Amino acid sequence: MRADTQPLRSGADLGGSSGGSAVAVASGMVPLAHGTDFGGSVRTPASFCGVASIRPTPGRIALPRRPLGWDMLATHGFLARGVDDLELALSVCAGSDPHDPLSLGSTDDDRPVPDRARIAVTPDFGVAPVAREARARFAAACEALARVADVVPSSPDCGGAIETFRTLRAAHIANAYGELLRTRRAELTPTVIWNIEAGAKLSAQNYLDAERRRTAIYRSFRQLFTRADFLVAPAASVLPWPNEIADVTAIDGAALETPIDYLAVTFIVSLVGFPVLTVPVPRGENVLPFGMQIVAPPGCESRLFAFGRVLENELGFSHRRPPL
Template sequence: MTEPCDLGAVQARALIGAKKLSAAELLESCLRRTDALDHAVNAMVVRDDAGARAAARAADDAAARGAALGPLHGLPVGIKDLEDVGGMRTTYGSPLFRDHVPAEDQALVRAIRAAGAVIPGKTNTPEWGAGANTRNSVFGATGNPFDPQRSAAGSSGGSAVALATGMVPLATGSDNGGSLRNPAAFCGIVGFRPTPGLVPNEKRGLGWSALPVLGPMARSVPDLCLLLSTIVGDDPADPLATTVHGRRIQRPEHYATPAPVDLASLRVAITPDFGFAPTAREIREEFASKTDLFRHLFAAAENTTPDCSGTDEAFEVLRAVGFLAGFLDRYRSDPGQLGPNVRANVEEGLRYGAADVARAELAQTAIYRRWQAFFTRHDVILTPSITISPRPWTELFPAEIDGTPTRTYFHWLALAYAVSLVGHPALSLPLGLDRHGMPFGLQIVGPRGGDAKVLAVAAALERELAGDPRTARPVPDLARLAAAPPLRNSPNFLGFG
């Protein structure tokens, strides 16, 4: 019999609405799963069982009274530990905030609560989200659900693992250089980077920077759409939020369910590397093999890429500028309180001047315009989500790929940050396992503002590929995880040693 925690969010919400499943039953199932497995993967690092139980009881009372129920009514949602939850410990993965308890929810969390969700706790993240390996010196490392000694990627690694193992049906994430898409790919779930401003973020320090975004994570595209529909909108505190004065432009109903799409009408570009990413040979081969299974579904599937010349250089500068804005004062006062990834970004930023920033922004604009020309001839782009198969989390970042040194600690994320730089929406869809038995992710990139198109294409592909074990969403061995030793006993679990 299916455990309630293994139900999809859409299905669970329908059962709650029909009074065939209670919010309390669903929550207790999720808590039992967390109790049984989290020792092996360390995903749910802050818990509020009592508060969640009280919220679930209130949700059931509302259903019994016949009250209007929100779209997430009674559904447990994991919140990434970069996002403020009022009254709940929120550390940002930093020892500076080890005991920090915000007074109030940030806007994203308020929207999720207003939609009826239950918040059982916080999911692990690297310090300040810096790096695509979920490790920090507060809670330690998060292990991959398919092999806890391998990386779950990051920075939304805790959310991805909690979803893959059934600890929650929905979770939040954020994305700068792939922080939603990379862990989704490594853990076999769905992660969506929306167009900047679609999901408002009043906490972004550089308000006009389109690199960092908030977004949803789930086990399926329809589930992801359900969460997305509750967090889109407008907020005057976010300069990028789409608005016309006095009128709301972004509406939840535009995203609540994937729109129908005829795959046979689409002109698809297929590239393993955008012409520059250091994609490992085995990932290239896996990508070619998997896309050969379904490229016939499209009107045209061409091996081609937009011209991304200059992407590495522009992203490196603009990313460093963001870290300077956020961490320069802390770096100057006590650099020892910052982890190696944050320090590396700040120190890189200090090497740049105004002329470097100007060149980076000019390059970003030129690349963006080349992409717009490319999308006059193509509807979507398909790439691998990430350049490598999961490696041990003891490797802070891949120093080489196929024997070639990487440019930076985040160079291996180039498939993701190529998209971040131009602001297009992108989704990572699970596509079976690779030759190592680890999840493989397909990145689907849409046109400018084409969030609904990306979701529609992803949902259609998900349905088409679900029946083939080579392309269906993989599920971790839960019994093996339950019997695994505590991850905290692993060498170098805590910190960056």
């Protein structure tokens, strides 16, 4: 696939486990694709391929067979070339199920978006590593946003969020895939092995401390939304990188502590379970794709889609089909 006139560079999996879905949508193979998002595996591929995505409120799509009924870190999501298709897909799949405790309280807030929405913008949530070129693209997008909304730099208090997600992710990965490490270690990637082994070392107190910090971060997000309609952040910490590079180990020359830290700008939203719409920002010829996240309070998917349409129609925040 090509982005404009240059090859689309990406990580080994195009930024996440839904990379193939993003490519299929961007190249016109399909109009809509399903994906799953734990730490950003729908949103980062969408950013890398210049398409839109939705990670809905956990429970919006019921998962009655999920072993851990209250687990809200991973959700189903969708990728498409436009917001209308995302809304249609979610409307078909959304619903409650008595065997999914999260789905019982999943209701839709369809209040209209104000003529000039109040937008809090943050390039990094105060803690996430984000490359200079991604920050520059995000700053330009925020300047465009100011034409249709009141934009104010602001962020929830996300202190400790990276460490909290590392702990919770490791625990869940070890729980889900620990048996594979024992029986099929040779078939696992080094990153998966590292995460399983990290999870196996955690104590119950480690896990509860992470949940306590997660609760504080959630409440800080809630507090921010008493003064803002949406929170906007980059959908990726880096631009698509050459395919021969397996992992992002450093950003702007600064080494990352773990293989997942480049996803912090997306996994912080996963941590609190707020719905997030990703839209591509406008770009010129021979410019790599880049997207931004639009976050709303739980249950506000309809408001996200309504605002997304404003950005598509008035600012050109929409998919640009690559020549093939």
